Amino acid sequence: MKKIIALVLLGSYLFAGEIIEMIPYKNSEFSPSLNEKFSIKFELKKDTEVEIDIYTPDNNLIRSLHSKVLKKGKNSIEWDGKDSNGTIVPNEAYNIVVKADKEILDFRKTGGEIVKDLQSHVDKQGHISYRLSKPSRVLVRVGVENSSMLRVISNWIPKNRGKVLQRWSMRDKDNIVDISKLKYAVSVSAFTLCDYSIITNNNKKENYISYFQRNKLKCNTIPNEKQILKRGDRGISKHFYGCRIQERDPRLELKIPKAKTDKQDIPILSNGKRTLIKVTMNPEDEAILEKVKYEVSFFVDFEFSSEEELGYMPISWNFNPNGLKKGKHILTVNVSSFSGQVGVKSLEFLVE
Template sequence: MKDCSAIIVTTIVGLFTSLSVNAAVSIQPYNAQEFNPAAGKTIEIPIKIDQPGKLSVSIYTADGDLARTLSTSKKEKVGIHKIKWDGKDNNKTIVPNEAYIPVVTLTTDKTSHTYDPRQISGGEEIKINPQLNTEGQIVFQLGKPARVLARAGVKSGPLMKTILNWEVRGKGRNVVFWNGYDHDNLMKLTGSDHLALLVTGFELPRHTILTVGNKKLTYNRWRENNQWASSMPDLSKVAFEREGRRLSRHYYLPRSVDIAPRITLEIVDKLPKNKEGLPIVSGPIALKVGMHDEDRWAMQQSLYEVAFFANNEFLSEEEQGYVPLTWRWNPVGLKPGIHLVTVNVSGFNGQVGVKSLQIEIPN
C-alpha cells in the first residue's frame, strides 16, 4: 500500500542544474538537513525530474536497512517535487537519532531511474582541527555533515576517554562538552602537557538527513526491534579511494561494530583497604579484565589486544588477547602513595575500551 499521507508534492517547472550523475532524477539542496521528528517536525526532500513519472523515496540507515518508503500516487510532471518525511519508519515508530540516506526512484512509462547518493559520495576522510577552550569545550568546524570520533589520552601512553564514538555531527560549528577527566573520573587530562587529543571523521553521503530529539529509543535497540542483522563487509571488495580522496574503513563497518567496548577491571586478591576504600597493595596481585556481554560480538569480529599501564606508563601487552583475562602483576618499584592502573582493550577494527582503578602502595 502506498504511503501518501506523509507526502507533499510541489511542482516547480523550469531548468535547474542537477547534482546527480543520473540526469532523469536527482535530489536538490535542502534548506536544512537536520530535524526533530520527536517534536513533530518534518523535512521536505526536493527531487528534480526531467521526465514525467511516479516517484518513490526509500530512506535507508547507515547499515543499509530500509527504514521507510514514501511514494506518490500519481504521475508527476517535469520539475521539482517536494516529498515530506515525518521521521517515522514503516512501523510508524519515530526513528532514533542518526543519519539516514534517501534513495530516489523515478518510474516512467518505459523504464525506471534511481539516484542513490551512496554510489557517488560518503566515507571521505576529513581533517578536523579541534580547539580546546578554557571551559573544557572541544570546538571544531565541519564543511559537511560527518561521523566523528574524538578521543583523549596520554602522549605515548593509554587512551583514557572516548568523547565521541563515531557520532553524527552536522555541518558548521560544533561544540562538544567534556569535563576534562578520564573515563572513570580519576585523572584530569586537560591542562596537562601530556594530553593527546584526537578528533577525526569522515563525510556522510550527499543529502544525508540527520534526526535529533529522540530520547526514548537508541539506534541499536531500534535495529534489534526490527530484527535487522549486522554482518561484516568483505573489505577486500570495497573501494578505499574515490576521485583522489581516501575513504575511511569505518564507513563500511556496521555501526554495532564501531563501538567503545565497555570494560571491567578488578583485583582478584582480597586486600585491605584504606579510609578512601582503595585497595592497599603490598605485593603481586592478579588483575582481571572483563567485557560487557553485549559488546563481545563486535570485538570478536577481529583480533584484539589487551594492554596494561601504571601511572600512564606501559607495563605489558597481550597482543592476541581475549577476555576474561587475568594478569599477574608485581608493582615493584612504585613509590608509596596512590597510583593509577589502566587497561586498554583494542580491536583491530579500531575499537578501544578503557578502564582504570586506583591502588595505594603503603610505606
C-alpha cells in the same frame, strides 16, 4: 525493470538524472521527537510518481515514502522521522534511495571520504572545535601523550556541516581523572556521510544499538571485494564500510578481586607483593572482537607497564606494585582492536 543510473555531480552534491534532479538540503538534521519533519526536495523533468526509500546506515530498509503523480518542476516529500511501524527512529544518519519512473538515484554509493582539513582546536577550557565542509561521522578521542587512551568523546557520531563545538567535562570515562592536569592529546578524525543523508537527533528514549537489536536488523555491509579505497583523489575510510553496531568500543570491567578495600571500596595493595588484576569484557562486545585481533595494555599512573599483544578475555595480569609510593594511584587498561575499536577502563588503588 528500473535501471540504476550513473549519478552526475553538479557542484556541491547536486545530483541529476534524466527525470529527477535533487535540490541540496539547507540543513541535513532534524528532530522527529520534537514533531519536526524533514523536506526532501527535487525537481522533475516530467510528470511522474516518486518513491523515496530510507535506510539505516547498515542498509536496512525502514521506510518507503510514496507520492502520487507529481507535476513537472520543483516538488518535495516529507519524512516524519518514523519507520514503517510508526516508531521514531533513533539518533543516526539515514541514507536515501530516490526512484522516479525508471531512474534510481542511489546515494549509498557516495560518502566515506576521509576529511583532512578539520581545523581542529582545543581552547583553554578544553572544549574541542572542528569544521566540517560536509555532514560527516566524527571520532574524537582523548588520552595522555604517548600513553593511555582515557576517553572516547565521539565514536563516529554523525555531525552536520559547519563549525562543531564539542564540550566535555575534562574527566576520563570513569570520572576518576582530571585530564586538564595531565599532558593530554586530542585526536579528531572524520569521513563524509553519504550524500543526502538525513541526521536525526533528540531521541532520548532509544539508541541505535537497542533499535537495531529490537528490530533484529542485519549488518548489510558491502563485501570486502567490492570496497573501494579511493574515489578520485580522495581516500575512503575503512570505517565507512563497518557495521555501526560493530564499530562501538568494547565495554570493560577492571577488578582486583583478592585485594582488601578501604571505606570507599578502593583496593589496597602492599608494596612488593604481587596481586592479580582481572579484566573482563561485555559478552556482546566480546563476540564482536573475537573475530578480530586485539591487544591489551596496562598503564600505572599513565606509564606503560605491561602488554598482551594477542589479547583474549577474560585476561589476568600478575601485578607487582613494587617501587610505588604509599598513597593513591591509577590503573588503566586499554583494549585496542586491529580494526580500530578501543576499550578504556580505569580504577584507583592504594599502596600501603
